Structure formats: structure tokens, C-alpha cells
Amino acid sequence: MKAAPEDQVVLLDLQRLDNDVTRLTHRITALQKGDRLTELGTAAASLRAQLAAATGQVEDAERDLARLESDTATAQARIERDTTMLQNASNAKDVAGLQSEMESLRRRIGDLETAELEVMEQLDVHRARVGDIEAELARVEADRTTLVGERDAEIARVQADRDAAVQSRASVAAKVPADLLALYDRQRDRYGFGASLLQGGVSTASGVTLTNSDLQTIRQAAPDDVVLCPDSDAILVRTAESGL
Template sequence: MNAAPADQIRLLDLQDLDVRLAQLAHKRASLPEHAEIESLTKDLTQLRDLLVAATTEESDCAREQTKAEQDVDQVRQRAARDQKRLDSGAVSSPKDLENLQKEIASLAKRQGDLEDVVLEVMERRESAQERVAELTERVGSVQSKIDDATGRRDAATSEFDSEAANITKERALVAGSIPADLLALYDKVRAKQGGVGAAKLHQRRCEGCRLELDITEVNDIKAASPDKVVRCENCSRILVRTSESGL
């Protein structure tokens, strides 16, 4: 391929812009806020799972407490009815009186046992409520940290994106001034060689792979027409000759 020396030199300008874009992309992706947000989000997910579990437990305890209190109330009402019958004198048979008294005593014990259950459930519910309150506060705290880190990340990425947009516009202008076939070759090589498609030949050294050319390659480049597009035998990048090439 042949291309005017000025067009080949413009490849170096294009390469510099592409390097700057790659550096900006790397900085953008490497912002510490990304890892911070990821870590905090994992913590938030775990806390929310724990909060759901605690809320469910509190809800279950509430239903259990309501059921236990209803059982106590039913026993209390039945005992009250039996006591009323006993006090009214309507039961005259000694055996019936004995049975009624035994039932009242049994209901009293049953009521005591059920009240103990109510107390135990109330304690568990109170513990669950405290856990819900604690986890709710922790969720809010972590969410605030995420919001803060997100704000810092967005501010930083906005700056990078703005700078990248300006460089992209400049790149389009430079790329538009380079012949299509030369530009296509540059882009093809750049895609294969880690983002570097063209490199300066400086003091007989390829600035792309940092290797010095052997004497045969140097002589071939010396003998080549200034319009000839030469490539590095080591890395295949386009070698751009300048006054500093040492030829």
C-alpha cells in the first residue's frame, strides 16, 4: 500500500487520540466507586433479605399472639360462666358441684398456661420488632452510602464522558483526512494489536513493540519509497517514518 508521508504521519495523531480514548475508558471503568457500589449493593441485598425475614417473623408472632389471646379469652369466658353457675346455687347435686369445681380449677390452670404462651409470644414479637427496627436503620444507612458513591461516580463519569466526546469529535476530523484504504488498514491492525495500529519508527526502534529493527529491515525501509506504507516485522504495526527514525 502507498500513501503520502503526510497522511502516514496523521496516523500518529489518530493513534494518540485513540490512546487517549482508551485511557479515558480505562479510568472510567476503574473508578473506585464501582467496586464500592458493588460491595455496598451486596451488603444491602443481604440486609434486605434479613429485614424480610425479621418482618415475616414479627408478622407471624403477631398472628400467633392474637390466636393465643383469643384462646385465653375463650377459657376466661368459660370459667366465668362456670363460676356464675356455681355462685348462683343452680347446681345442687354434690357430684355436679364437685365436677364444676374441678372444671373451674382446670380452666384456671389452662388459662395460666395460655397466658404464659401469650407472654412468650409477646417477648418473641418484641425481639422481632427490635430486629426489624435495627435492620431498617442499617438498610437506610447502606442505601445512603450507595447514593453518595453513585453521585461521586456519576460526577466522575460525566467528566470522562465529556472529555471523550470532545476527543471523539477531534478523531472524526483527523480520520476524515486520512485515505480510506490507509484508515481501514490502521483500524484492522489496531483491533488485532491491543489498540495500537500505527507506531513511530524512532532511532530504528518500533515504538509499538519497543523492539529495535534488525539491519536487514532497516535497509529495506531505507530503500523503500517515502510513499510506501511499511510494517514492523515483529508486531505488524504500521511504521511511520519521521526525521527521528534514524535512517
């Protein structure tokens, strides 16, 4: 293929812009994945699970306390009833029976009140645990909200840079002859680079110093010959810097 040397030089600008577009695209992808956001999302999910479990413990303790209080109230009501009956009883057997039941009820109330204190202590612990988890979850979610805002702003900035690079790329590509552009795009799609500057005998795409044999072959090519780099398969652009 033949192409004017000045058209081949334009490929270097095209390659630079393609590199920018690729780099910015990767940056956007990395920002969208957001490793730190993933960590915070995982932490928030774990905390929500812990909060659900801790809230369930609070609710269980509250139900236990309500049951104990109800049982205590029932026992107290029976004592009050037996007290009234005892005041009106005249039969010794009835009196003894009421007194025995009241004593049993008082012991029952004592046991219930002890159990209530234990449950209330547990309830305080569970409620404190819920408060701690809620505070930590609020902190994590606040951090995540802040990070999302910063990420979205950074994505918007990088996207604007990428859009500008794509627009510039289109403008530069319009200056390249169609057949040369097609070859450039094909080589770039296949090998990652479409154009490479030969600088001091080194192909900048591969970073490899060309052999004397390769350099001799390139010296023999006409200035408008399109030469491919033997290492990167990119179009090898020759300039005064090439060391030929």
C-alpha cells in the same frame, strides 16, 4: 503504497486519539459494570430476603400471641360464668363440678400467661431483628444511591471526554489521504495499532527494538514509502527521532 511523510506523521495523532477513545470507552464500560455497585446490590438483595424472613417471624409471633390472648380471654370468661353459676348452685354435685372446672381453668390461664410471656419475649427479639435489618438495608441503599449518583456523574464526564476525542479524531482523519487512512484503519482493526513511531530504532507500538536487518531495509525505503512495522504490523512512521 506511497504517502507524503507529513501525512504519515499525522497518523501518530490519529493513533493517539484512537487510544484515547478506546481507553475512555473501556472506562465507561467499567463504570457501568460497577463492581462496588454490584456488591451493594447483592448485599441489599440479601438484606431484603432476611427482612422478609424476620418480618414473617414477627407476624407468626403476633398471631401466636393473639391466639394465646384469645384463649386466655375465653378461659377467663368461662371462670366468670362458672362463678355466677356457683353463686346460684344448691346441688353439692354441681358445686363440686363448677369448682373443679374453675380450678382447671385457672391452671389453664396460668399456662397461657406463661406462654404469652415467652411469645412476647420472642416477639421483642424478632422486632429488634427487623429494626436492625431495616437500618442496615437503609444504609446500604443510601450508599448505593450515592454511588449511583457519583458513577453517573463520572460516566457523563468521561463520555464528554470521549465525545471530544471522537470529534478530534474525525478532524484529524479528514486530513489523511483516503488510501492511507484505509490502510491505517485496517491494520488497527486487525492488530490493535494502525501507526507506530520508530524512535531510536524502537517501534513504540510493540516496544521492540528492530533488528539491524530490519533497520537496513527501512533505510533503503524512500521517505514517501509506507512501511509496516515487522513486529506490530502498524504503519511505521519515520521521523528525525527514528535513529536511521
